[in-house]
Amino acid sequence: MNPKSISKQTLMRLPSYLSYLKSLPEGDNEYVSATTVAMALGLNDVQVRKDLACVSKKGRPKLGYVTEELIKDIESFLGYDDLNDAIIVGAGRLGGALMSYDGFKEYGLNIVAAFDVDESKVGTEICGKKVLPMDKMAELCERMKIRIGIITVPAHAAQMVCDMLVKSGIYAIWNFAPTHLKVPDNILVQQENMAASLAVLSAHLAEAIKKKGL
Numbered sequence: 453m454n455p456k457s458i459s460k461q462t463l464m465r466l467p468s469y470l471s472y473l474k475s476l477p478e479g480d481n482e483y484v485s486a487t488t489v490a491m492a493l494g495l496n497d498v499q500v501r502k503d504l505a506c507v508s509k510k511g512r513p514k515l516g517y518v519t520e521e522l523i524k525d526i527e528s529f530l531g532y533d534d535l536n537d538a539i540i541v542g543a544g545r546l547g548g549a550l551m552s553y554d555g556f557k558e559y560g561l562n563i564v565a566a567f568d569v570d571e572s573k574v575g576t577e578i579c580g581k582k583v584l585p586m587d588k589m590a591e592l593c594e595r596m597k598i599r600i601g602i603i604t605v606p607a608h609a610a611q612m613v614c615d616m617l618v619k620s621g622i623y624a625i626w627n628f629a630p631t632h633l634k635v636p637d638n639i640l641v642q643q644e645n646m647a648a649s650l651a652v653l654s655a656h657l658a659e660a661i662k663k664k665g666l
């Protein structure tokens with residue numbers, strides 16, 4: 453099965469399975485079952501069983517999966533063993549922070565350069581990655597076969613940047629700007645919505661405070 457044929461919910465749960473499996477001490481956990489994973493992460497047993505069956509056919513009755521094999525199968529399913537080059541547009545505070553983070557390679561993402569309209573930033577480097585002028589985007593994407601674009605520009609500029617990315621041959625966009633992007637059907641936009649996460653946190657906090665009568 454390939455990642456396109458399973459649900460987005462399953463795809464979004466797989467990284468937490470992986471992180472749990474990788475946290476298990478080596479030696480003591482040769483085998484792991486869906487039930488163990490479900491209990492550790494507070495998830496539904498049947499759900500986890502189904503999710504794992506999508507990525508690995510190597511589960512054994514009563515024993516479960518060989519932990520190392522399951523880790524490899526999930527990584528390979530998620531494409532972590534296959535590094536994808538990406539570009540960032542908007543080398544500001546957030547763009548710079550993402551460029552400085554070394555850990556994306558573990559998830560198969562390699563940020564190669566950034567683009568910005570600010571002439572004072574163009575020509576500089578962030579963690580060894582160049583900030584380039586916007587008119588170099590199409591040529592770089594074509595030459596390096598880049599298919600992932602990350603948007604970290606202000607909301608008002610995001611649609612224009614998105615259109616430029618699509619014209620440059622980008623197929624998958626990770627958008628941090630708080631705005632809805634219009635794209636052709638063959639382009640995937642993953643919206644990073646911090647406002648939604650904060651709304652959940654703040655609703656929980658309000659409920660907890662109400663219960664305590666504070």
Ligand code: NAD
Nearest residue numbers: 542543544545546547568569570604605606607609628629
């Ligand atoms: P910032 O002002 O520090 O950086 C924005 C960068 O985009 C600047 O370098 C600017 O020159 C560049 N830019 C502006 N218009 C452009 C264009 N048309 N083409 C190319 N580059 C352009 O902003 P920031 O704080 O890094 O936030 C960036 C985006 O991420 C915003 O949409 C913001 O709402 C969102 N965001 C930021 C944070 C955060 O923690 N900073 C968190 C969540 C979401």
